[in-house]
Amino acid sequence: MDNKQTSSDFDVVVVGGGPGGYVAALRAAQLNLRTALVERENLGGICLNWGCIPTKALLHAADTLRRIRHADALGISVSEPQVDFGKVMARSRQVSQRLNRGVTHLLKKAGVTVFMGSARLNGARQLTVTDMQGATEKLGAKNVIVATGARARGLPMLPFDGNRVWSYRDALAAKEAPKTLAVIGAGAIGMEFASFYASLGTKVTVIEVASRVLPASDEDVSGFVQQTMAKEGIAFMTSARLVSASANASSVELSVEQGADKHQLSVEAVLVAVGLTGNTEDLGLENTEVVVDRGVVQTTGWGRTAEPGLYAIGDVTGAPMLAHKASHEGIECVEYIAGRRSGEPHAATIPACVYSYPxxxxxxxxxxxxxxxxxxxxxxxxxxxxxxxxxxxxxxxxxxxxxxxxxxxxxxxxxxxxxxxxxxxxxxxxxxxxxxxxxxxxxxxxxxxxxxxxxxxxxxxxxxxxxxx
Missing domain, CATH: 3.30.390.30 (FAD/NAD-linked reductase, C-terminal dimerisation domain)
Structure with a gap:
């Protein structure tokens, strides 16, 4: 493990190194709290490594491609650009790796003790960390912050296989762009990947059970986005229900009901983007008074749970599952622990963004x-x-x-x-x-x-x- 230490003297142990967890750890260190952070996979979490950041690198490539194709309107004549899909994907990974190294440096500079492994609570303030080789280390702290994030929610009829049935993570690791792609779910994740792959020439069909795309957005925005993306060649099926699905070696066969109409689709790949579920399993929360409801840790102000000294922030506490919300909650939580905040917090104003075109x-x-x-x-x-x-x-x-x-x-x-x-x-x-x-x-x-x-x-x-x- 990095910075090996066995100690019961930490003021704060943060479980999870995503945008909520690592920011909380940095702020705790700024406030001179003895701080440790436990991360089982990649510092920076899903957002930096497999979500927010690499998808924006891909969408920037798509925007650049779109501008080149429309350069003639500006009086600039160019031939049809050629896309090196592997290089596009490789750059998105390089961007994430660069930022991962940056987070690692920031934590080291701040004096945060980092343990790479999986954490499990033995009680409210005692944890066991198990690294990839199976070695264990016990930690203790006056306060523990759970910031374990969330993962893609699957569909029973379409289990992720990394080949034909994708999660967002699979869509970021594809070897080549499929000729046809179905996207199940028209939220931010689904619409962003639909936009990216369509720009590369993939024939994309978006299937959404709600009556409109981006159902959490203002209706005028939803309508405009769907209309514009349809002009880009993306097909939409709203108020649509997936009835059955089966994947084989070469395709995925989908049966979709849209009102009285029934549709059969055959596509090379399917991206399932029907939401996220909190990572609450295998944390030992059952050894505490923490309440978990449908994959979400229940909290009150400042991230407090039902267990004194145990806090939770970010996606694991429910919607909206946004990186900037997690970071904000992490700072608030740590400042409360340090005595810098009191009473009850004011509800923060949280913006939401979708980086598709438009x-x-x-x-x-x-x-x-x-x-x-x-x-x-x-x-x-x-x-x-x-x-x-x-x-x-x-x-x-x-x-x-x-x-x-x-x-x-x-x-x-x-x-x-x-x-x-x-x-x-x-x-x-x-x-x-x-x-x-x-x-x-x-x-x-x-x-x-x-x-x-x-x-x-x-x-x-x-x-x-x-x-x-």
């Missing part, structure tokens, strides 16, 4: 949720075709939408779809965190020419004051 991002409530909560609301919607920068870069497809409480001017929700949506949403997140109203947002000066001006116009539009629509 990109989409949101923070707060959808329009439907806002109307259900506040009753009377003001909605502003500004099309990117009215934004000078969007037109200049030939990316004028999309819109920004804001939802305000009519009585108070509180920003209840913001929804963006189009170029750099995921880089812009933080502006609305910051406004919400600072409890800015429409008045402050209207008085804010946005630089010209930028895509961010459309954010300002969407606020103005909610009050009938848009200037360029």
């Amino acid at each position: 990109q989409s991002a949101s923070v707060g409530l959808t329009e439907a949720q806002a109307r259900a909560r506040a009753g009377k609301v003001r909605v502003g919607k500004f099309p990117l075709e009215g934004n000078g920068k969007a037109i200049a870069i030939d990316e004028a497809s999309g819109f920004i939408k804001t939802v305000f409480d009519d009585a108070t001017g509180e920003l209840l929700g913001a929804h963006l779809v189009g170029p750099e949506a995921t880089e812009l949403v933080h502006g609305f997140t910051l406004a919400s965190t600072l409890e800015a109203t429409e008045a402050e947002l209207m008085e804010t000066v946005f630089p010209h020419p930028t895509l961010s001006e459309a954010m300002h116009e969407a606020v103005l539009a909610a009050y009938g004051r848009a200037l360029h629509a």
Whole structure:
């Protein structure tokens, strides 16, 4: 094991080295808490090694390919680009490996003791760590933080085999792009991989049991994303139920019901992206008072569980399962342990992003949720075709939408779809965190020419004051 130590003197032991766990460990070390971190596979967790980061490397390649193919619109003539699939995949791995080394360096620099192995609780504050060779080591701590993340949820009729039936991890390790691919689930993971493989020429069919894609998003965003991706050649089957499935040596045969219609599909591979389930097994939680409900550790404020001194953060505590939420919770949890926080926490404003083409991002409530909560609301919607920068870069497809409480001017929700949506949403997140109203947002000066001006116009539009629509 790395930094071998047998000790009962740790102030904090973090179980899990993902974006929640390693950030919690770094913050604990900053606060001069004697800190250990246990990770069974890769520092950085699924997000850095097999999720958020490598998928964005792939999607960047897809975006670059798309821009090259449309360069003629800018007066640049190029021949059809050739894709080296193996090299594209290899670069995504290199990006993850580089960041993994960075996390390793940060933990060492901070003085965090790292144990590589699987942790099991013998009680609230006692753990046994077993490394890959079977050697064990006992640790003790005043506080333990469970940050073990989540894994892909499978389907009984389509068990993952790494060959024809993929999890997101298999989709990141493919040797070549399949000619045909079915994606089961139209959430963020499913839509991102659908977008990537379609850009490489794969014929993609997305199957979603809900009535629309990205069912957690605002309805206007969902509709726009589906319409745009359909133009890219992706087929969608919504309100669709997978009835049966069977994989053989060369294909996967699917039977799908869509209302009264029945469809038979034969594809080279299937990506199952129907959600995640928390990693709560084999942790020894049964030796504590921790409550686990359907794969989710139950917590109250600051990550507290029913067992004093034992905390849980991130995906293992349930939705929304997002890396940045886990990191935020890790910092809050450690600062509570260190006595820097007290009382009950305010609910954090957590943005959500989808990096498919087109990109989409949101923070707060959808329009439907806002109307259900506040009753009377003001909605502003500004099309990117009215934004000078969007037109200049030939990316004028999309819109920004804001939802305000009519009585108070509180920003209840913001929804963006189009170029750099995921880089812009933080502006609305910051406004919400600072409890800015429409008045402050209207008085804010946005630089010209930028895509961010459309954010300002969407606020103005909610009050009938848009200037360029």
